[in-house]
Amino acid sequence: MLSAYEQFQTHIGELHDLLCAISVLKWDARTMMPRGGAQSRGQQLATLTRHAQEHFLSPHFERILHAVEAEVSDENPDSYRVRSVHQTRQAYDLLRRIPLELVTDKAAIEPVAEQVWAEAKAANDFNHFAPFLERQVELARAQAEAIGYDEHPYDALIQEFDPGMTAREVRRIFDKLKTGLLPLLQQITARGNEPEPTLWQQSYPLDAQKAFALDVAQDFGYDLDRGRLDVTAHPFAISFTREDVRITNRYDEHFWPKAFFSTLHETGHALYEQYIDPALTRTALTIDFLGKYPMGGTSSAVHESQSRLWENLIGRSHTFWQVYFPRLQSYFPQQFASTTADQLYRAVNRVQPSLIRVEADEITYNLHIMLRVELELGLLDGSIRVADLPEVWRVKMQEYLGIVPPTDTLGCLQDVHWASGAFGSFASYTLGNILSAQFFLAALQSQPEIEAGLRRGEYHLLLEWLTEHIYEHGRAYPMQELLPRATGHGLTVEPYLAYLHAKFGGLYGL
Amino acid sequence: MLSAYEQFQTHIGELHDLLCAISVLKWDARTMMPRGGAQSRGQQLATLTRHAQEHFLSPHFERILHAVEAEVSDENPDSYRVRSVHQTRQAYDLLRRIPLELVTDKAAIEPVAEQVWAEAKAANDFNHFAPFLERQVELARAQAEAIGYDEHPYDALIQEFDPGMTAREVRRIFDKLKTGLLPLLQQITARGNEPEPTLWQQSYPLDAQKAFALDVAQDFGYDLDRGRLDVTAHPFAISFTREDVRITNRYDEHFWPKAFFSTLHETGHALYEQYIDPALTRTALTIDFLGKYPMGGTSSAVHESQSRLWENLIGRSHTFWQVYFPRLQSYFPQQFASTTADQLYRAVNRVQPSLIRVEADEITYNLHIMLRVELELGLLDGSIRVADLPEVWRVKMQEYLGIVPPTDTLGCLQDVHWASGAFGSFASYTLGNILSAQFFLAALQSQPEIEAGLRRGEYHLLLEWLTEHIYEHGRAYPMQELLPRATGHGLTVEPYLAYLHAKFGGLYGL
DSSP states (O other): OOOHHHHHHHHHEEEEEEEEHHHHHHHHHHHHEEEEEEEEHHHHHHHHHHHHHHHHOOOHHHHHHHHHHHHHTTTTSHHHHHHHHHHHHHHHHTTSSSHHHHHHHHHHHHHHHHHHHHHHHTTTTTTHHHHHHHHHHHHHHHHHHHEEEEEEEHHHHHTTTTTOOOOOHHHHHHHHHHHHHHHHHHHHHHHHOOOOOOGGGSSHHHHHHHHHHHHHHHHOOOGGGGEEEEEEESSSSSSSTOOOEEEEEOOSSSSSHHHHHHHHHHHHHHHHTTTOGGGGSSSSSOOOOOOSSSSSSSHHHHHHHHHHHHIITTTTTTTHHHHHHHHHHHSSSSTTTTOOOOHHHHHOOOOOOOOOOOOOOTTTHHHHHHHHHHHHHHHHTSSOGGGGGGHHHHHHHHHSSOOOOOTTTTTTTSTTTTTTTTTOHHHHHHHHHHHHHHHHHHHHOOOTTTHHHHHHOOOOHHHHHHHHHHGGGTTSSSSHHHHHHHHSSSSSSSSHHHHHHHHHHHHHTO | OHHHHHHHHHHHHHHHHHHHHHHHHHHHHHHHHGGGHHHHHHHHHHHHHHHHHHTTTOOHHHHHHHHHHHHHSSSOOOOOHHHHHHHHHHHHHHHSOOHHHHHHHHHHHHHHHHHHHHHHHHTHHHHHHHHHEEEEEEHHHHHHHHOOSSSSSSHHHHTTTTTTTOOHHHHHHHHHHHHHHHHHHHHHHHHHOOOGGGGGOOOOOOOHHHHHHHHHHHTOOGGGGEEEEEEEESSSEESSSSEEEEEEEEEOSSSHHHHHHHHHHHHHHHHHHHTTTTTTTTSSGGGTTTSOOOOSSSSSHHHHHHHIIIIITTTTSSHHHHHHHHHHHHHHHTTTTTOOOHHHHHHHHOOOOOOOGGGGGGGHHHHHHHHHHHHHHHHTTTTSSSGHHHHHHHHHHHHHSSSSOOSSTTTSSOOSTTTTTTTTTTTTHHHHHHHHHHHHHHHHHHOOOHHHHHHHTTHHHHHHHHHHHTTTGGTSSSSHHHHHHHHHHHOSSSHHHHHOOOOOOHHHHH
């Protein structure tokens, strides 16, 4: 006779398999699927999603859940066992509120809307995408109503990415950050940039771009026996258990940093997943029960803290280029023949308002996020209509960054998130930036040898610290608990602002 | 209130989605998955397979099945509606006999055994693969016992590929074929070959190989908006509805015909799938309920008749090269600078006993199949032990083809089928050869303009005939019914033997 906990694990393991299968189908839809396949894929995703839901919310599992709650009631509430049960209960109670019809409708539209978005982006044709965005907004609002919220529909949706966050809290944090960020940006703008480097007028063969990026990714710890890199319009990372964690990218023949830093970014996500404790595979502590963030890590913002840490705090650091510039030169000997490591460091850290979020510098990046969150809030509460989005986007870009996109491709069509129905996900990027500095500071303070390692291009001590304090725990601790355990503090913008002031103060001689 | 038939269609549609999802996961496992992912993928496949089984065999569906049988009982038994219900009932009664445990065990081992096979093949290490083959034989025998059979366990397993076939019937057909084939082969051998062409000592860039092959595939009718071509160790075709039908291939830098003809072969499979009546999508008439042959076409042998028809009766014909040789030259101008269309035609139709089935000429190919079927029968009835397979293979190769493979990589490790657990599938290849000649003859006889089209490199009339008589019907008619409807005859080896005698008689001046 199996214990209740064993039955619980078996049932959750199967749910895990179903959710991973859904992720494989989504990965395939974005990377490999011929365009004719989108409709069929939508039906397949809808059916799988419905089966996963029914599996989770079945009366059979409800009985198991009751039994296992009784079985673990005297155990240490901090243990993985108890946390598994507790988090499953939370998800169970939340998911029961969402009508099955809504879940399958959302699943079915996703690959179709993503494909229409890609076509619209390629053709700079917002009207082609608009009806699908309308539908996604409608479904997102229905989802918010089903989940329930106190103040703003956004509060319900952000739970799918960053549990415990609200629109009010995001605004509070963003205001604090803006207060520290804008004076710095003004100082930099007043100082002015050196002339645009001519480096990016050269050609960088794509094979060498990919090889160098994977070279660095593997130095960081990305295991290609359990991963792979493909091409997509919008880069992403996805996990089908820690044994199969894939990343994607896209290349620009001239602007080599585009693909390079985005590979490091996705590598950060991948490292988090690949270094989760194997014992958590197929358990409730690596499941995204809500299906919007199919990763084993604890939340979207914490995940983003790791992508930004490896991309920026490591990959765009002076220390990194002191070590890696000769290697870069070996991949592109002609292109960098008359460049120094310092020049490259400056070239990849140029602060300048620009149109594309994923290519923005570390400072203006956050303004892109603030803009998107503001528009998301408006779309969700009805104060912004889909039809007006291109114009509102232009107005806000002028307001936030002082520039206006000449096309919607370079404007409101640049990101896949809303096509995927991922409303509530953008805030994580800036929250992740803030967290990245907190985690990195804590790592360096608690173990000074990490910094010595970085100066030699050795990352295992840093990876070990991150694994011990973040990665290996999967979803066992929510951000609100993980962060103080790892750093001794709750969320605060100070370390991030200090990092930006030190780095860009140095670069711009402030 | 939905009619019983509507409920039936909904339930079958969902089953279809689940089975397509399984196919996507298998395609990914063979083409894209990093090696570390095999174990997780096995669990995912096992869970999905179990869910598909439970979905199909649920008491809920049993009630629907009863109700729909009553609802259609007065309708035309030849209609798609009635056939859907009838075939679903047959599959239902068969699948109920197979324990769920066995189904999931088979699903779980497949990606793992395939991966070990690929490693063993690369390393020429049969012992690495042997335990997995043992296990697959064991599971196949258990499957045969569960399904039931009169004479030989093979009779149960071949139902998964070619319903209605038996070991006895396969042997009878193969004996007839052999009687006609061996004298022809002896005459050819006595005549002897011209010296080995030096063509295949040159280098053929892989990009151009792929481009030319896809060029021809598209001329045949393969729609890349609903398909794609990837690289795998063992080429295959797979369908996730007619809107997404993928093929794979592998390349040899020197032996250009290897990839080319194998692309045409898989294109033949893909055409069958892409030209199924769209109304049959997600119905019982495009489902492989048993999950071994995940295609919408009616049986493995009929499918194979189409891959062999496009590969051989078209692609290796004199007519084809009269039209396509200049195009081939445009892709490889230097390599074929001093070759004529006739010389190429001879070079790609050279009869010579060789080690690798998929590279064999049209005549000896069938001997490779007969050998495999004989070994399959032995493995299944226990008269051949897995440990003895390499030696038995060598002995049989000597007996059938007069040559002995120097390594197991070139011997018993060359095919993926047994690693995938596909016992009973090999006979389809030779049955397909036989059928290909029957179908092709019927097409040419019923519509003489088809032949005129072929001489101009136009395939739409042939494709239309095949669509009307074979493709569009999906699985509506079993081979035993489809064949007489299309050709006026049951299965007979005469047209195939006549085709081989005419073609190779001409080539070898017999």
